[in-house]
Amino acid sequence: MILARWPILSSRNFPLPKVGLLDHHSIQQGVLEAVVAVPSGAIRVYSTHLSHLTPDTRLPQVEALCDIVRRAPEEGGAWCGDHPNPESGWLEEDEPPMPETAVVAGDLNIRPGAPEYDLLVGPRAGKHGGRLRRRDGLHDAWVAAGNPEASGITCWPKKPVGPVTERRIDHVLVTSDLLTHIRGARIDDECDASDHQPLWVDFDI
Numbered sequence: 001m002i003l004a005r006w007p008i009l010s011s012r013n014f015p016l017p018k019v020g021l022l023d024h025h026s027i028q029q030g031v032l033e034a035v036v037a038v039p040s041g042a043i044r045v046y047s048t049h050l051s052h053l054t055p056d057t058r059l060p061q062v063e064a065l066c067d068i069v070r071r072a073p074e075e076g077g078a079w080c081g082d083h084p085n086p087e088s089g090w091l092e093e094d095e096p097p098m099p100e101t102a103v104v105a106g107d108l109n110i111r112p113g114a115p116e117y118d119l120l121v122g123p124r125a126g127k128h129g130g131r132l133r134r135r136d137g138l139h140d141a142w143v144a145a146g147n148p149e150a151s152g153i154t155c156w157p158k159k160p161v162g163p164v165t166e167r168r169i170d171h172v173l174v175t176s177d178l179l180t181h182i183r184g185a186r187i188d189d190e191c192d193a194s195d196h197q198p199l200w201v202d203f204d205i
Contacts, residue, residue, distance in 0.1 A: 002034040002047050009035045009042060010078035010096040014068050016048070017060040024053060031065055031106075033072070035096055040205045043178075044072060044102040052109045055116055062116045065104070069138070073100050104138060104173040107196060111169055112140070112149045120173060138173040141201045145185035152187050155196045172201045181205055 002008070011034045018028050031048035048065060051057040077096040110116045118124070121140050122131040133139060143149050152168035174182070181203045188198040 002032055002036075002045055004034065004036045004045070006039070007037045009037055011035070012078050014064075016050070016064050019051075019057050021053075026051075026053070026057070029061065031068060033068070035078070035098065038205050041101075042097040042099045043205070044069075044099060046102065046104040046106075048104070048106040048108070050106070050108045050110065050116075055114060058109060058116045059119065062108075062110075062119050066120065066138070069102055069104060070136070072102075073098050100175065101177050102138075102175045103141075103178065105171065105199075107155075107170050109169050110171070111167065120171075135176055137176070139176065139179055141172040141174050141178075141182055142168065142185045142199070144174070144179050144182045145201065147185060152199075153197070154187055154199055170196055170199050172199060178203065178205075 002011075011032065013030055013032050015028060015030045019026055029049055029051060031046050034045045034047075035042050036045055046065075046069065050061050050065075075098065077098045080095045108116070108120075110120070118131075120138055122133045122137060124130075125132050140149065142152060154168050154170040156167070168187075172185070183202040183204055185199070185201045188200060191198050
């Protein structure tokens with residue numbers, strides 16, 4: 001679900017790759033896109049929930065998610081184009097925007113450092129340190145806000161054995177142009193509405 005205090009100009013829903021299984025629960029998952037008219041202009045917001053099973057079931061979903069986010073501006077608005085006959089009344093309103101700026105959020109079931117995480121935000125740069133972050137790629141807002149990549153717990157195991165660390169599996173990812181607009185990120189440890197803790201990211205947009 002995507003809720004916004006500003007107008008939602010358009011929305012689309014995309015199914016993600018699914019594996020048919022016999023002995024494990026496999027559901028159809030997807031990603032919801034909304035174009036929101038924030039005060040500084042339109043941005044794309046994506047909400048998704050990826051497979052909880054294995055990297056093998058998540059990697060195709062991450063690849064599809066990245067492709068959906070990448071190609072959206074090329075596709076144009078959720079409806080676009082015109083009719084050869086200007087008086088046809090084919091389009092009753094103007095084409096909505098499909099901006100470059102985007103936020104991707106949700107329960108990704110991915111810990112930092114996992115292969116799926118590397119695919120989303122760039123692989124480690126080896127001896128050079130850091131990550132190979134692409135100008136046209138996605139970036140972890142938690143890290144951009146100044147938090148260590150391996151820090152944070154957004155989901156507690158039902159039967160913890162020993163100390164629980166590095167269990168940040170819910171993420172907010174942003175395009176490069178939003179990096180300088182992040183003012184902070186925090187995990188609400190007090191909320192008990194779910195087995196997941198809310199992840200808040202503050203922007204000045």
